[in-house]
Amino acid sequence: MDKLCIIGVGLIGGCLALAQRQAGFRGEIVGCDRDGSALEEALALGIIDRAEVEPARAVAGADTVVVAVPVGAMEAVFAAIAPHLDPGAVITDVGSTKASVVTAARSVWSSLPPGFVPAHPIAGTEKSGVGAAFPTLFRGRKVILTPLPETSPAALERVRTLWRDTGAEVVVMPVAHHDEVLAATSHLPHLLAFTLVDTLARMDDSWEIFRYAAGGFRDFTRIASSDPVMWHDICFANREAILGVLTRLEEDLDTLRAAIDRGDGEYVKAVFQRAKRARDHFSTIFIEQP
């Protein structure tokens, strides 16, 4: 890899650039964003070497292009870069949903380039923007690659190395499996957190309510500070899988409410016990990080 082009110089794009630098990448990092101030900030912070507003100029000569915009903007970016890509270029993304990104790519390229490798780093924060970027975000985290039948082994290897260099563990799985797993562990919790905070904020005494919130509430609702546009995009990009788990959750919540209502303590205790057991077990496989 000699020239890395990052389109969408925000939190994830910025973290990747910093991680690559820290891993010893000596080539050029070109940043491209529709937001001029993000580019200026990235240049000032030394995160990118060169800034381009035009995707055509940004990708020219790049051997690796990473698209790090919200998933709803992927198709427009693919269309803008497609005519200008180098023949051997590897194109990858960081989108939180994968089927939608693949659909976007298929509608731009009549036949998908063998250099196209969909990817998703399972790491992030509730902050957005390149100003919040730091080099160690991906360390010890997983990055999921969902290569397609058209994907060349060489391109897959390039993207695997790109992420392994950041300290991440790279995992390969099918597109649909990715979207179902992430609907459950990421998309659904975000919907719950957004909804809970909005429900409470619309109550008459919401200020009074938030005043007495403790650490549990702070942790539980941290993800409700995430970017609304990014999460709007994810909701519709992974709609079917999200509706599937959301419906299940609603049913279970309703059954729990009914049990509390009728005073069925055994049912309630059983739910809490199963949940605690699963969460405690889960925390043993999950590397606790700051």
Added chain:
Amino acid sequence: MDKLCIIGVGLIGGCLALAQRQAGFRGEIVGCDRDGSALEEALALGIIDRAEVEPARAVAGADTVVVAVPVGAMEAVFAAIAPHLDPGAVITDVGSTKASVVTAARSVWSSLPPGFVPAHPIAGTEKSGVGAAFPTLFRGRKVILTPLPETSPAALERVRTLWRDTGAEVVVMPVAHHDEVLAATSHLPHLLAFTLVDTLARMDDSWEIFRYAAGGFRDFTRIASSDPVMWHDICFANREAILGVLTRLEEDLDTLRAAIDRGDGEYVKAVFQRAKRARDHFSTIFIEQP
């Protein structure tokens, strides 16, 4: 205060004992618990000076008695200590719900002792047991006191000082207000976290799901590791208030699901934007602590 008796030597009782010691309390701390191993552990850790299994012996001569058992066990403990309390003793608790504790007290004492001061430290962790206790849990946190018409000003002052010494900010409010506020910011989030983890744990590929969970999921579900018995008790002790906010949340969640289903992006974005604004605002009034 010369002799402090703590009944229920678990996380909260242990933290209070340690905090009092650190604040310079030189009198005797007597611990009482039905769990002999908890008492042994507390003695070994130097958290209590003396251990008693019999409540009658534990409270004899104590000027301050703190009941720190699950809220469902409060009535039995009050009944066990009532005949043995010193005439001028202050009796307080740490229960997460207040109306139920007051009801328990009223059913034990035909007329409430003026020394009775219901209290709730808004601080905790998902761990339980005295082994997880540490002296700084209450520092910078709020403690809510809900004194009753029968409560004497002197008893209120004693409990205020007890908690102020731990570094907490003491706030006074009516019982019913406490229970509504806590239903919203503490009890409801716990129910959501328990339910989400249980819903996912019961899915066929639950192991696979948890494997790819990231930091957001870890934080969101941390409270699902809390003690099932304690939370069972809280559910039924504050049933009406919990059912009230839970029903509102279910309605809002259902409206959001319908909006995603029909592709109403504006609605979804508006919910996320309001939630982010409220959460960001809330984090400015909430002291972020490790």
